[in-house]
Amino acid sequence: GIQVEQSPPDLILQEGANSTLRCNFSDSVNNLQWFHQNPWGQLINLFYIPSGTKQNGRLSATTVATERYSLLYISSSQTTDSGVYFCAVGYAGTASKLTFGTGTRLQVTL
Amino acid sequence: ETGVTQTPRHLVMGMTNKKSLKCEQHLGHNAMYWYKQSAKKPLELMFVYSLEERVENNSVPSRFSPECPNSSHLFLHLHTLQPEDSALYLCASSHVIGGNQPQHFGDGTRLSIL
Numbered sequence: 619g620i621q622v623e624q625s626p627p628d629l630i631l632q633e634g635a636n637s638t639l640r641c642n643f644s645d646s647v648n649n650l651q652w653f654h655q656n657p658w659g660q661l662i663n664l665f666y667i668p669s670g671t672k673q674n675g676r677l678s679a680t681t682v683a684t685e686r687y688s689l690l691y692i693s694s695s696q697t698t699d700s701g702v703y704f705c706a707v708g709y710a711g712t713a714s715k716l717t718f719g720t721g722t723r724l725q726v727t728l
Numbered sequence: 729e730t731g732v733t734q735t736p737r738h739l740v741m742g743m744t745n746k747k748s749l750k751c752e753q754h755l756g757h758n759a760m761y762w763y764k765q766s767a768k769k770p771l772e773l774m775f776v777y778s779l780e781e782r783v784e785n786n787s788v789p790s791r792f793s794p795e796c797p798n799s800s801h802l803f804l805h806l807h808t809l810q811p812e813d814s815a816l817y818l819c820a821s822s823h824v825i826g827g828n829q830p831q832h833f834g835d836g837t838r839l840s841i842l
Contacts (some may be wrong), residue, residue, distance in 0.1 A: 622770075648828040659765075659816050659836050663730070666830035704771070708732075708828065715784070716831055718771040 620645045624705055626717035627708040631695050631726050639722045641705030649708030649716065650681050652690050656701045664690070665701075695726045731755040734819050734834035735830060741809065742842050749804040749837045751819030759825040760802040762794060765816040765836075771837075778825045805841075814841045 621644040621682055631637055643652075652664040665672050665679040667688065672679055673727075681688040702721040732753045741747050753760065762774040776784035778795040791813075793805040802819055818836045822829040 649830070651830055653833070659838060661818060661833040661836070663830065663832055668828065706771075706831075715773050715776075715786075716771075720770050 620707060620709055620717050622705060622707055622717050622719035624703075624722050626722060627720070628664065628723045629725070633694065633696060633726055633728055635695050635726075636691070636693045637695060637724070637728075639692070639703050639705075639724075641688040641690070641707075643686050643688075643705075643707050645686070645709055647683065647686075647707040647709045649706075650683075650688055651677055651706045651716070652688070653704040654699075654701050655704060655721070661664070661704075692724075696727065697726045700724055700726050701720055730832050730834065731822055732832050732834035734817075734837050736837060737835065738820050738838050738840075740840045740842065741806070743809055743811075745809075746805070746807040748806065749817055749819075749839075751802040751804075753800055753802075753819075753821040753832075755821055755823075755832060757821035758799050759822045760796060760799070761831065762804055762819040763818040763820060763821075763833075765818060766812075767815075767842070769801060771818065775804075776825060783825060790793055797815075806833065809839075809841045811841050814839055 623642045654662045669683045678691045706716040706718045775794045779794045795803040816836045819834040820831040822831045
């Protein structure tokens, strides 16, 4: 099956700093989503981005499908950004399955 | 508010109990999913339903029994669970099934097996 790797696995930032999270995947995809899981376990949909670039406030994401990677940018980080960021991909080989990466655990400190 | 509601949020049960997890979506979607998230493991797809028909079962033990009475509701019936079944169970929905459809998740049910 498709492999999804995220880096870095852990990240500690001071409030106000910027960061880039990376997601590499091993096959062509037609679905890529970024999620934020907060400390209470809620999985929040950040971006649906199988290709191209999108921005939402302090967050933006870019997927280069031909090179099989996606990047999530967090600017001016805040303590509420803490949690785990997951990348998940879907591909034409399965009708419905989202394959998740192991996540990047982000801690933003004061 | 994601449009996908799961109840209960927390559940503690013994290995001989029978309980059910409920998921309801208010998005008008036709596909619904159950995922399991164990500690230190990626989310794993358990079941997929499209228009109330099960289309995927990812080798899940029979002690987990899904039910989809209509396109807005999905249940996961639990019986004779094992301690390793303790996990966060997440429900999701999408407009239709398909690798290119964004999925929207509920807040999850955190299950603890004593």
